[in-house]
Every structure is written in C-alpha cells, then in structure tokens.
Amino acid sequence: MHVSISINGEQVSREIEPRQLLIHFIRETPDLTGTHWGCDTSNCGACVVLMDDQPVKSCTILAAMCEGHEIRTVESLEVNGRLDPVQMGFHEQHALQCGFCTPGMLMTARALLDENPDPTDQEIRTAISGAICRCTGYKNIVSAVRWAAEYEAATKQEV
Amino acid sequence: MQTPASFEYERATSVEGAIASLQKLGSEARIIAGGHSLLPMMKLRLANPEHLIDINDLTELSYIREQDDEISIGALTRHVELLKSDLLAQHFPVFRDAENVIADPVVRNRGTIGGSLCQADAAEDLSAVCSAVKAKAVIRGADGERVVAMEDFHIGPYVTAVGDGEMLTEVRIPLRPGGGSAHEKVERRAGDWAIAAASAAIWIEGGTIADAGIALSAVGLTTIHLSRAEELLRGKPPSEELFAQAGEIASADCAPRADGRGPIDYKRHLAGVLTTRALSRATARALQQEA
Numbered sequence: 509m510h511v512s513i514s515i516n517g518e519q520v521s522r523e524i525e526p527r528q529l530l531i532h533f534i535r536e537t538p539d540l541t542g543t544h545w546g547c548d549t550s551n552c553g554a555c556v557v558l559m560d561d562q563p564v565k566s567c568t569i570l571a572a573m574c575e576g577h578e579i580r581t582v583e584s585l586e587v588n589g590r591l592d593p594v595q596m597g598f599h600e601q602h603a604l605q606c607g608f609c610t611p612g613m614l615m616t617a618r619a620l621l622d623e624n625p626d627p628t629d630q631e632i633r634t635a636i637s638g639a640i641c642r643c644t645g646y647k648n649i650v651s652a653v654r655w656a657a658e659y660e661a662a663t664k665q666e667v
Numbered sequence: 668m669q670t671p672a673s674f675e676y677e678r679a680t681s682v683e684g685a686i687a688s689l690q691k692l693g694s695e696a697r698i699i700a701g702g703h704s705l706l707p708m709m710k711l712r713l714a715n716p717e718h719l720i721d722i723n724d725l726t727e728l729s730y731i732r733e734q735d736d737e738i739s740i741g742a743l744t745r746h747v748e749l750l751k752s753d754l755l756a757q758h759f760p761v762f763r764d765a766e767n768v769i770a771d772p773v774v775r776n777r778g779t780i781g782g783s784l785c786q787a788d789a790a791e792d793l794s795a796v797c798s799a800v801k802a803k804a805v806i807r808g809a810d811g812e813r814v815v816a817m818e819d820f821h822i823g824p825y826v827t828a829v830g831d832g833e834m835l836t837e838v839r840i841p842l843r844p845g846g847g848s849a850h851e852k853v854e855r856r857a858g859d860w861a862i863a864a865a866s867a868a869i870w871i872e873g874g875t876i877a878d879a880g881i882a883l884s885a886v887g888l889t890t891i892h893l894s895r896a897e898e899l900l901r902g903k904p905p906s907e908e909l910f911a912q913a914g915e916i917a918s919a920d921c922a923p924r925a926d927g928r929g930p931i932d933y934k935r936h937l938a939g940v941l942t943t944r945a946l947s948r949a950t951a952r953a954l955q956q957e958a
Contacts, residue, residue: 509676526676526719529706548669548710550703550774551858562776568706569777572676573699573721616773637857638771 553639742781847953
C-alpha cells in the first residue's frame with residue numbers, strides 16, 4: 509500500500525506492507541536513524557517519537573495508521589546547529605552513558621516540558637516511567653530535564 | 668525482529684462502515700484502535716487477523732459525558748483522557764486510581780477503553796473497574812445496538828460478548844446517589860501488569876450499604892466478579908470488620924496461578940488485603956460525598 513507521512517515537517521511517501529511498524533518506516537528513511545529500535549514490546553521507550561505533539565511508542569503503531577498525522581523524531585530537536593534545551597540539559601548534566609535510550613528520553617522530555625514547563629522531580633519521573641535506562645540510574649536524566657526547564661524559563665524571561 | 672503476519676489494512680470513515688466491513692470480512696477481521704494490546708499479540712503471532720479495520724479517525728467515539736443519569740464513555744476514549752477527566756474523577760474516582768497505574772504515560776496516550784475491554788486480559792485493570800461500577804457495554808452490529816452487563820461481557824480469557832460483525836461502541840455507567848469507588852493494585856515495578864488488583868464501588872443510603880460492586884484483576888482466567896462478597900455487604904452498615912470478611916471471601920473466591928509474579932498463597936493474600944482496602948477507601952469517598 510502507498511503511505512505518505514509527515515516526518516519533521518517533510519512528507520515521506522513510500523510503498524509498504526500494511527504490517528510495517530512506524531519505527532521501521534522512520535528508520536528506513538535516509539538520515540532518520542536517530543530513533544532507536546529497542547525492546548519491540550512497548551516497554552523500553554527507546555523508540556518514542558511525537559505524533560501530533562504527543563509522545564508515542566513507534567514500535568507499537570503501524571506506519572499506515574500515521575498518514576495524516578505529524579511525526580517528530582529526535583532529528584527535529586536541533587535547529588540550525590542549535591541544540592534544543594533538553595539536549596543541552598543532557599549534555600550539561602551528563603544524562604547519558606551508552607546513549608541507546610537517549611532519543612526516546614529526549615522526545616519524552618520535550619513533550620513533558622511542552623505540556624508542563626515547570627515539572628517537579630516526581631512529575632519528571634512519572635513522565636519517563638515508560639522509558640528504561642540501564643546506565644544512569646535516572647538521577648542525571650531527571651536533573652537534565654530540570655536543567656532544561658530552568659534554562660527555558662530563564663531564556664523566556666530575557667526575551 | 669517482531670513483525671505481525673501479513674494482513675490487509677483499511678481505515679474506517681464511519682461506525683456503520685466499520686461494521687459493514689466486519690460483517691463482510693467475518694471472523695478474520697479485527698478492529699484496531701490504539702493497538703497497544705492487539706499489535707503485541709500480533710507480533711507474537713498469538714493473534715493473526717487477516718484484516719485490520721483502523722477506527723482511529725472515528726472521533727465521534729471519543730467522549731466522556733453525563734446524560735440521563737449515566738456517564739457514557741466512547742470506546743475510542745484513550746487512557747490519558749480517562750485519567751484527566753474531572754467529570755469521571757468526580758463520579759467514579761476508581762478510574763483515576765486505575766489509570767495512574769495502567770502501563771505508562773506514553774502507552775496511555777494511545778490505548779483506549781474499548782481496546783482494553785475487548786482484549787479481555789484477566790490482568791487488565793479497566794475490566795475490573797468497569798465491573799465494580801456496574802458498567803454496561805454497548806455493542807453495535809448491523810441490526811442495531813445491544814447492551815450487555817459486564818458480568819456477561821467477560822466470557823473467557825481474551826473472549827468477550829462482542830461477536831463477529833460487531834463492535835463495542837460505548838461504556839455506560841449508571842449514576843446512583845451515595846456512591847464511592849477505589850482501585851488498589853500491587854505491581855512488581857512501575858507500569859507492569861498487576862500481581863493482583865481490586866476495584867470496589869459502594870453505594871450508601873441512610874447509613875447502610877445499598878449496593879456494592881467488587882472485581883479482581885490478575886487472579887483468575889478472567890476478571891473475577893465477587894458476587895458473594897457483594898451479597899454479604901448489601902443491607903449492612905459499613906465497617907472495617909465487614910470489609911475484612913469481604914476480603915476473606917475475595918481470597919477464597921479468586922483462582923490465581925503461580926507464575927513469575929508470585930505463588931498462589933501470596934496472590935490470594937493480596938486479593939483479600941486489596942479488596943478490604945479498596946472497600947474502605949470507596950466507603951470514605953462515598954461518605955465524603957454524602958456529607
């Protein structure tokens with residue numbers, strides 16, 4: 509079947525089998541391998557992308573179901589060489605070691621801050637409870653999201 | 668790589684159209700909504716539908732509203748909407764209790780009440796919640812609607828009263844005075860299936876229990892309806908002793924199996940303790956509402 513999906517603002521069209529999952533549709537698009545394919549069972553959260561601004565697990569959605577929807581992947585965070593504040597936060601707070609969970613963590617964190625610009629540590633922990641990190645113990649990830657929230661609040665004040 | 672077996676895909680543009688497709692395609696067709704129960708089953712080849720009918724565009728099936736002494740919930744209403752609904756939390760706080768511990772927030776963005784109920788997994792929380800509040804399932808087919816009580820909706824593991832050529836369109840919950848409800852769950856880690864969970868609803872009139880609903884998750888082949896405990900409570904004033912007795916019935920009337928989540932005696936113990944706790948909290952909420 510023919511499917512056309514908006515990914516990071518660009519229309520991507522391809523002939524696929526109806527059973528193709530969104531994660532594979534994205535990763536088979538040139539330059540879009542940032543989304544990681546992890547557990548394949550909607551547990552680990554490495555494959556999280558935004559669908560109409562909501563975080564979703566792309567291993568558990570058919571690509572065919574996404575036609576007519578806006579998909580955003582981790583590649584959309586950096587704009588003109590400038591990192592998104594959540595990326596800056598992960599850098600500043602050393603919130604990754606192996607980096608496998610990071611694309612999903614970043615997109616989950618981005619969606620959280622878009623909905624709730626000043627989350628408590630508990631709200632951050634709840635938001636990322638569907639994402640597994642086997643390196644950091646989560647503490648630095650929570651700090652990174654807090655860092656991003658504070659950075660965004662400070663830069664908004666400046667403007 | 669986990670990939671479902673091949674199937675044909677179509678997007679429904681109306682409820683009538685979806686039902687017409689189901690009728691035409693027969694038992695090999697399945698509705699897909701959030702897909703967070705069905706797609707994992709298809710990846711494991713435990714479900715191999717030949718046709719999928721995607722109902723995500725049928726936004727007319729996504730609502731939570733109060734009308735004619737009932738709360739009605741559209742089948743396509745997602746977990747996140749059930750969690751955030753103040754209307755639902757006001758009348759049936761058991762939904763918010765359960766939704767806070769169903770999977771994780773990202774999964775809750777996709778999964779729907781209709782999908783959860785139709786999956787009919789014994790460990791699924793919303794089936795117990797809907798049983799406790801005495802909800803009714805509205806099932807639509809080519810010849811119109813029929814309304815089925817939850818105890819008749821659950822037929823067996825992964826089997827419901829929804830037949831070939833039919834779809835679940837709505838869940839209706841009657842509003843009665845003096846009601847309170849609560850859900851208690853024990854899980855191994857955040858977002859996991861329950862080791863055991865108990866949902867309870869209670870309706871108090873003039874200091875005595877007019878009616879009660881209790882159901883258990885994960886301790887039997889299907890959602891367990893505790894009709895014997897409900898019978899015990901009716902007509903009596905609420906008390907911790909009475910709820911402890913109901914808990915004993917829950918321990919006796921469930922049918923857990925030993926697995927990685929725990930042995931049978933532990934699960935029976937949990938079923939009892941969680942039933943007692945859910946009844947206590949439901950009663951506190953009912954009395955708070957009365958006052």
